[in-house]
Amino acid sequence: MKAEPSILRDFTVDKRVWLLSGVAIGIGAIATLLAVFLLRCIAFSTNLFYYHRFSIAPVSPAGSPLGHWMVIVPVIGGLLVGVMARFGSDKIRGHGIPEAIEAILLHRARVAPKIALLKPISAAIAIGSGGPFGAEGPIIMTGGAAGSLIGQWMHVTDNERTTLLVAGAAAGMSAVFATPVAAILLAVELLLFEWRPRSLVPVAMASTTAALLRTHWLGSGPLFDMPSEGTPHASFVIGAVLLGAFVGLVAAVMSRLMYSIEDLFEHLHLHWMWWPAIGGIGIGVGGLFFPRGLGVGYDNIAELLHGNAAVGLIVGVLLAKSLMWAVSLGSGTSGGVLAPLLMIGGAIGALAAHLAHTSTEAEALWALIGMGAMLAGALGVPLTAILFSLEVTHCLPALLPLAVACIASYLVTALIMPRSILTEKLGRRGTHLTREYGVDPLELVLVREVMSPLQGAPVEIPASATFTYSDSTTRAAMAVMATEGLETIPVVDRKTGLSCGEFSLRHLLQVRGKSLEREHERLRLSRYVPPELGGHN
The missing domain is CATH 1.10.3080.10 (Clc chloride channel)
Known part of the structure; x- marks a missing residue:
């Protein structure tokens, strides 16, 4: 049927x-x-x-x-x-x-x-x-x-x-x-x-x-031009994984450095209003030694992505720019993290290319991979990092090595950092949020699968009463219970309009328990016996 x-x-x-x-x-x-x-x-x-x-x-x-x-x-x-x-x-x-x-x-x-x-x-x-x-x-x-x-x-x-x-x-x-x-x-x-x-x-x-x-007003893009490069070979992709993992470690270090400096400012016996000016001293001194570290620095990113960046620029970004950024942002001034992180990641990629004595085109590609990996690791946004790197350059051949590098960086930071560089600030203010999205287990189980069957004869439930249907999800039933402040509600068969069972908070806990069991119970499927053959559900 x-x-x-x-x-x-x-x-x-x-x-x-x-x-x-x-x-x-x-x-x-x-x-x-x-x-x-x-x-x-x-x-x-x-x-x-x-x-x-x-x-x-x-x-x-x-x-x-x-x-x-x-x-x-x-x-x-x-x-x-x-x-x-x-x-x-x-x-x-x-x-x-x-x-x-x-x-x-x-x-x-x-x-x-x-x-x-x-x-x-x-x-x-x-x-x-x-x-x-x-x-x-x-x-x-x-x-x-x-x-x-x-x-x-x-x-x-x-x-x-x-x-x-x-x-x-x-x-x-x-x-x-x-x-x-x-x-x-x-x-x-x-x-x-x-x-x-x-x-x-x-x-x-x-x-x-x-x-x-x-x-x-600003043009159509891409924001940064890159030299043309053919499809990367397998060894290049393997190198991208290693570079991504290393950039993930650097991203974690950068986050901890910035927040360590912020902690130092917290111990100053001065009102926070003066902190940005003190941080400005670090910016000014750093700019004296590395003037290209001042300001947004989009020209630095463009040079890194051209594949002809001088060693002085690369070292200046990795040392001076990093410290200037950490000190100034730790002081609580107003500014974004994206461009500096892109620059630092690009400099790491360019340095790797210099050490490997690659071509100009390959150096530009390594810089792009470093940029994307830094964004993925520091912010915890791998998909955004991949697409962002492609959109700002229109360099489609970089897709495969860029994807594996971003995922590698994301994995490293997810394992060693409890929060991203952005959400760490919220954690320090006493707020917790989860960055993992998944289907609510209550959406996967219908009421009829866990409800208590009706013990007596079915009765007709008035339309004005509070109830849930047997073919509703347990999440929908929970929403009704939360709205009305109830711990138990009757269950109605949609076809007949008659009561067929009862649904309570106990059944919600059952669904959650099964979800936790799926996450934590380890077994070999060869030893698994389905419920219909006498196994446990």
């Missing part, structure tokens, strides 16, 4: 996804404008601090004529950021991404309006005065703030407001780097804490909108 089709669906999504997608398109446009505003502000600040002129033309601090006076510029920038954080909002301090996660988890996806203004301005001052940061963290927070503000104005649920916040964050990243797919994956791996159509579709609409609109 043919079974009747189930009334259950693969996805829980309704028509409101159309409304959220339409709003997300508008948020994508707003986030693009904010990204352009941030990049222009960084350029303006750099020109003002290092060249004493009013201009928004992109320029590097390394060419400044200030000489030794360059040392005090980051101190001034740090002092300004500290004042803004003290009297504006302390939420502008730090990477940007942890603050977005915190708003989602703890504050119902609500971000104060002033964050949308203060975050890009403080980041522009910090980076423009020589801070060795990227623009991605601040724009993720700024775009997220814009999405949150729109979500606060509308009549939406907390989950829908979270979707709009993340849509703005993903759009900001897409606008800065021209990486719409990687931005979507970053949202899934780091911000949404779910993979559902109700949130994925609006976020994707915002990200692609930003990627389309950025071409009018």
Whole structure:
């Protein structure tokens, strides 16, 4: 006899996804404008601090004529950021991404309006005065703030407001780097804490909108050009695994270094408002020895990916840039971690290529693999790292070695680091979150499989009563019980409308117990006896 089709669906999504997608398109446009505003502000600040002129033309601090006076510029920038954080909002301090996660988890996806203004301005001052940061963290927070503000104005649920916040964050990243797919994956791996159509579709609409609109102000990409390279051979892929694992170790060291420096600042008998200025001393001194370590440093990444980076640049990035970044970010100033990590990972890959005496094309490829592996390990986002590296370079032949290197790095850091460089900050604030996503075991078991059968004659349950259907998932039954505050509810057969059993908290624990058994019980299948043949279920 043919079974009747189930009334259950693969996805829980309704028509409101159309409304959220339409709003997300508008948020994508707003986030693009904010990204352009941030990049222009960084350029303006750099020109003002290092060249004493009013201009928004992109320029590097390394060419400044200030000489030794360059040392005090980051101190001034740090002092300004500290004042803004003290009297504006302390939420502008730090990477940007942890603050977005915190708003989602703890504050119902609500971000104060002033964050949308203060975050890009403080980041522009910090980076423009020589801070060795990227623009991605601040724009993720700024775009997220814009999405949150729109979500606060509308009549939406907390989950829908979270979707709009993340849509703005993903759009900001897409606008800065021209990486719409990687931005979507970053949202899934780091911000949404779910993979559902109700949130994925609006976020994707915002990200692609930003990627389309950025071409009018920032170009279409790729952000970095690379020399052409053929398909890598097997030995190259094996080398990529080893490089990825080593970069994973370096990522763990970088995270611990930065937070160790942060701990040192915590022991200072000074208000945290002064910490960015003290961190600015480290930036200034480092910039005196390695001027190319100042600012965002996209030109350094471009040179590494061209495959002709000088040894001085590679060593400078690995030593000076790393220390400058760790000291300044540990001081609590405003800036992102993505660009510095990419640069450090690229320098490791380029150094490996130098030691192996490879060709220019191969050196560029090794630098790209190091970049992706660093991003995957430090942030714990392997899929984002793979797609991001391909989107910023359009170097498709790098896919296979890049994938294995990112996975190797991710594995190493997952084994030795309890948290990523981003979530560690949340852990230090007393917040725990899990980065593992899986199907809820309660979604895999139907009520009829675990309920207690009816002992007496079946009766008709009034429609106004609280009950669950026998073909519902145990998760749906749990939702009804949680909503009504019940420990036990009757079970109704959908076809007859009559009661057929009882469902309670005990049955929920049974389902969880079976799930734990599947995770921890080890056995050889050759010794396994199915329940229908007399074995244990």
